[in-house]
Amino acid sequence: MTIKETQDELISDFSFMENWMDKYEYIIQLGKDLPLIDEKYKTPDNLIKGCQSQVWLHTEMTGGKLVFTADSDAVITKGLISLMVNVLSNHTPKEITEADLYFIEAIGLTSHLSPTRSNGLLSMLKQMKMYAFAYQATSQSQKNGTEL
Amino acid sequence: MQHVPDITVPALDVEKIRRDFPLLQEKVYGIPLVYLDNAATTQKPQVVLDALEQYYTTINSNVHRGVHHLSQLATDAYEGSRKTIAGFINARKPEEVIFTKGTTDGINLVANSYGRGVIKPGDIVLVSAMEHHSNIVPWQIMCEDRGAELQVIPMNEQGELLMDQFSALLNDRVKIIAVTWVSNALGTVNPVHEIIAQAHARNIPVLLDAAQAIQHMPVDVQELDVDFLVFSGHKLYGPTGIGVLYGKEEWLDKLPPYQGGGDMIKTVTFAKTIYNVLPYKFEAGTPDISGAIALGTAVEYLQKAGIENVQQWEEQLMEYATQRLQEVQGLRFIGQAKKKTGAISFLIDDIHPYDLGELLDKQGIAIRTGHHCAEPVMTEFCIPGTVRASFAMYTTMEDIDKLVAGIQKAASMLR
Numbered sequence: 073m074t075i076k077e078t079q080d081e082l083i084s085d086f087s088f089m090e091n092w093m094d095k096y097e098y099i100i101q102l103g104k105d106l107p108l109i110d111e112k113y114k115t116p117d118n119l120i121k122g123c124q125s126q127v128w129l130h131t132e133m134t135g136g137k138l139v140f141t142a143d144s145d146a147v148i149t150k151g152l153i154s155l156m157v158n159v160l161s162n163h164t165p166k167e168i169t170e171a172d173l174y175f176i177e178a179i180g181l182t183s184h185l186s187p188t189r190s191n192g193l194l195s196m197l198k199q200m201k202m203y204a205f206a207y208q209a210t211s212q213s214q215k216n217g218t219e220l
Numbered sequence: 221m222q223h224v225p226d227i228t229v230p231a232l233d234v235e236k237i238r239r240d241f242p243l244l245q246e247k248v249y250g251i252p253l254v255y256l257d258n259a260a261t262t263q264k265p266q267v268v269l270d271a272l273e274q275y276y277t278t279i280n281s282n283v284h285r286g287v288h289h290l291s292q293l294a295t296d297a298y299e300g301s302r303k304t305i306a307g308f309i310n311a312r313k314p315e316e317v318i319f320t321k322g323t324t325d326g327i328n329l330v331a332n333s334y335g336r337g338v339i340k341p342g343d344i345v346l347v348s349a350m351e352h353h354s355n356i357v358p359w360q361i362m363c364e365d366r367g368a369e370l371q372v373i374p375m376n377e378q379g380e381l382l383m384d385q386f387s388a389l390l391n392d393r394v395k396i397i398a399v400t401w402v403s404n405a406l407g408t409v410n411p412v413h414e415i416i417a418q419a420h421a422r423n424i425p426v427l428l429d430a431a432q433a434i435q436h437m438p439v440d441v442q443e444l445d446v447d448f449l450v451f452s453g454h455k456l457y458g459p460t461g462i463g464v465l466y467g468k469e470e471w472l473d474k475l476p477p478y479q480g481g482g483d484m485i486k487t488v489t490f491a492k493t494i495y496n497v498l499p500y501k502f503e504a505g506t507p508d509i510s511g512a513i514a515l516g517t518a519v520e521y522l523q524k525a526g527i528e529n530v531q532q533w534e535e536q537l538m539e540y541a542t543q544r545l546q547e548v549q550g551l552r553f554i555g556q557a558k559k560k561t562g563a564i565s566f567l568i569d570d571i572h573p574y575d576l577g578e579l580l581d582k583q584g585i586a587i588r589t590g591h592h593c594a595e596p597v598m599t600e601f602c603i604p605g606t607v608r609a610s611f612a613m614y615t616t617m618e619d620i621d622k623l624v625a626g627i628q629k630a631a632s633m634l635r
């Protein structure tokens with residue numbers, strides 16, 4: 073699925089849920105289902121700042137695609153991370169950097185989450201895009217034969 | 221299951237009181253608000269809101285300065301409020317009541333003035349393990365400045381100060397003791413009479429952080445014989461931005477001023493400035509006039525309800541909440557002191573307090589999560605934070621039932 077298709081699917085899933093408790097239920101379930109990050113990647117380097125709860129994000133490149141794994145000590149946060157990971161993981165750095173992430177607004181996440189929560193979410197997204205930029209830059213410089 | 225509370229008829233007409241608070245009539249997410257974050261700040265009764273508006277619509281002008289009619293009215297109202305507050309805490313004189321911005325400001329004032337006036341290198345300042353950051357950082361700054369040392373009275377796992385260790389910490393190098401009367405993170409009521417008695421036996425003055433005490437119990441500074449006592453107006457049904465420092469006259473006379481400016485001087489020349497008398501010596505610049513007046517109104521409101529009645533009602537709330545919360549599977553209290561007031565901190569299994577807080581919020585229940593500005597307390601208990609429900613005179617048993625139901629629902633989703 074493309075990033076756009078995953079987003080549209082999420083928007084449609086959320087549109088069937090009537091109230092915010094249902095949506096939270098869904099987010100929490102996602103959090104519980106999120107594949108756990110390998111403990112060895114829970115390093116201070118992988119810790120994202122700007123979250124009231126702790127969030128670790130790890131990135132790996134496999135077959136030209138970026139794979140994100142993540143974890144948090146708070147399950148709602150994990151659920152939100154899971155949304156981001158589902159949308160962005162397994163895509164090329166180019167696709168990720170160019171992605172227009174309209175689903176967050178469309179689901180109503182920014183307006184319903186507490187400000188600290190949505191700030192955390194935004195810093196997480198920023199981090200994911202930054203990784204993608206970094207990989208893109210690396211591969212470009214490799215193509216051009218320049219050393220980083 | 222909902223219990224029928226075993227309560228005596230309160231001397232407080234809580235339903236009537238609730239009607240005095242406009243914000244308590246509001247809804248959040250379309251649900252009637254259950255406000256249990258009173259330790260952070262209380263809601264304001266209509267009379268306080270009216271006092272603010274009336275000040276600006278009828279007597280607004282600067283105090284202590286004008287010869288004109290309005291300035292006289294504003295000064296009378298401002299000084300009248302000081303008298304009301306002095307009466308409320310039983311200060312010997314209104315001059316012992318200094319208006320500040322709040323608890324934090326009051327502690328900074330004392331730390332600064334006492335530091336410059338008294339503290340020498342090698343001296344010791346004693347605080348407790350359960351202080352709010354406001355009663356730690358100003359002393360740290362001052363100690364660093366003066367080459368003094370900050371030492372800490374430890375506590376046990378119940379969240380009670382270890383009084384033996386406190387006694388053992390007292391020596392001739394200790395120059396001031398700053399402790400909280402009631403812990404905002406744990407609800408613990410500290411044995412302040414004993415602390416003051418032991419300190420005074422060695423001629424050490426005591427500052428009490430009464431931010432979480434003043435709204436819950438009668439406070440009599442003469443009976444306590446306390447040297448300094450600070451609190452915030454906004455936790456006492458008054459406006460934000462105004463608070464009180466009580467200080468014994470002999471101390472306030474002795475200490476150098478904190479800030480310089482208008483109002484705090486008698487005469488100024490470039491060669492020398494003569495400071496004004498108390499309380500003005502510590503009130504530099506135009507004060508929060510409307511806030512001070514409205515705080516006086518808040519105190520009168522509380523006096524009318526009767527602080528003893530409030531205390532009695534809140535004790536019943538604490539007891540009922542403790543009992544009801546025990547029904548929640550996996551819930552553990554953080555802070556189990558024998559004497560607690562105002563606030564209950566807890567955690568449920570390994571559920572993150574932030575998750576619980578968010579799901580309570582979505583059910584219209586306002587509580588606080590996090591470290592409550594008392595990180596050392598969280599470190600001591602090895603937890604990232606707690607969920608804290610805190611009460612006020614307008615809290616009802618029904619609020620507590622809703623809290624427990626909300627927690628049950630949230631916990632079942634999060635488990």
Ligand SMILES: Cc1ncc(COP(=O)(O)O)c(C=O)c1O
Binds near residue numbers: 324400403431593
């Ligand atoms: C025990 C205690 N001390 C100090 C403060 C600081 O009060 P303020 O922020 O009003 O200055 C608080 C408020 O949270 C408190 O609970």
